Amino acid sequence: MVAYKSKMVERIRLPSREQREHNLDAAGYNVFNLNSEEVFIDLLTDSGTGAMSDAQWAALIRGDEAYAGSKSFDRLESAVRDVMGFSHIVPTHQGRGAENVLYGSLLSEGDVVLNNTHFDTTRAHVANQGADPVDCPVETAHDPDSEDPFKGNFSIDRARTVVDEVGAEHVPVVVQTITNNSAAGQPVSVDNTRRVREFADEIDATFVIDACRFAENAYFVTQREDEFADPETDIVDVTREQLGYADAIVMSGKKDGLVNVGGFVATDDRTLFERCKQRAILYEGFPTYGGMAGRDVAAMAVGLREAVEEAYVADRVEQVREFGAQLAAADVPVYTPTSGHAVYLDAGEALPHLPDEAFPGQALVCELYREGGVRGVELGSFAFPDTDRPELVRLAVPRRTYHREHFDHVVETAASVLESPEEIPGLEITANPATPELRHFTAELEPLSDSV
Ligand code: F0G
Secondary structure, rough: OOOOOOOOOOOOEEEEOOHHHHHHHHOOOOHOOHHHHHEEOOOOOOOOOOOOOOOHHHHHHOOOOOOOHHHHHHHHHHHHHHHOOOEEEEEEEOHHHHHHHHHHHOOOOOOOOEEEEOOOHHHHHHHOOOOOEOOOHHHHHOOOOOOOOOOOOOHHHHHHHHHHHHHHHOOOOEEEEEEEEOOOEEEOOOHHHHHHHHHHHHHHHHEOOOOOOOHHHHHHHHOHHHHHOOOOOOOOHHHHHHHHHEEEEEEEOOOOOEEEEEEEEOOHHHHHHHHHHHHHHHHOOOOOOOOOOHHHHHHHHHHHHHHHOOOHHHHHHHHHHHHHHHHHHHOOEEOOOOOOOEEEEEEEHHHOOOOHHHHHHHHHHHHHHHOOOOEEEEEEOOOOOOOOOOOEEEEOOOOOOOOOOHHHHHHHHHHHHOHHHHHOOEEEEEEEOOOOHHHHHHHHEEEEOOOO
């Protein structure tokens, strides 16, 4: 059921086909190089791209810009306490700032970190501390067709194998990312979180939850986990129970904080809090603003409360589900079940004539832009070299931003691109100024003339 009407609008334009062809070429077949004005429907990310509510805009105006002891910080602190259940928070400029603060406080050279799947920035921050990030997804995570309701879960079996190999003393931190963004945004059950808590206790590790999409995850729990199936179950109760198993959380407010910028670490552990606070002063700012303007802190305090309103989160997740169902009905291969923040297309299935080395996902991303000015992102061989993942394209849905007509256009675009899939050429990298892990942000490519 729709939960919003528009109060402010932003003009968008579909460039002509000729312009799109030109833009794609000028961008080196990498849509990160496109200007937003060149994009009609922008599904590159759901991070910081959503629309704020009138209550958030009102909070912005009332933001307290005091360097120390800002009222806006008090509001954020009480929102985090009420919604997420933690009493100490360290604000940061965004999620990766929180990762730097927390992992920099917890890790040392030679440590191993276990995570259901490390998101790119998490992996980079763990590695930056000289530690080794190891993924422990469940078997079904990379099966685009499995109907397992919690494909985002953390595999305790895999984790145990790693601990047996390296020794528990080398694994000081276990992380659960909810929802599991790098495994097609799949949700994590509360039961799995409970078992990871027990496992962390067993090996005497700190248990961290990456809570970026905690509200979407909680909604899935109410829909799919028997224990929480009672229609009276409140999203906030699920959230508090699930996050309550963790020793600390890292949060990007750009997702379920419903803001354009911001993040934080939260914990009930006073010692860890003090450590994080000191590191935050070095990298982020004084602990009552932490790299954000006071007004941004104020908007996030309101956003966190809105994120757990049933009407909001049901509207959000159901919109994404419907978008996925529309694509599937148009014979576009999609990863199922659909996540809470994005629809993932299975480019390997859509373009079977292209081997992984010809980047089928990136080829599909380019065609979606060429055909309809739609920007998605490749999450396959181009973004993750040398890993055995499905060739996915993520169409991320900004929160409270697009409507049915926008999705109709994307579905028509994808269906039209896939009318003659065999005509879509593969790509090769022609310039890569970055390391292999970060190449998808800046590398340039060209169509392979002999791939079709
Ligand atoms: N953790 C997860 C699971 C994320 O998805 C992200 C960001 C971060 C941490 C880092 O947060 O961007 O605020 O610094 N994900 C965005 C995305 C960029 O497009 O999925 P950040």
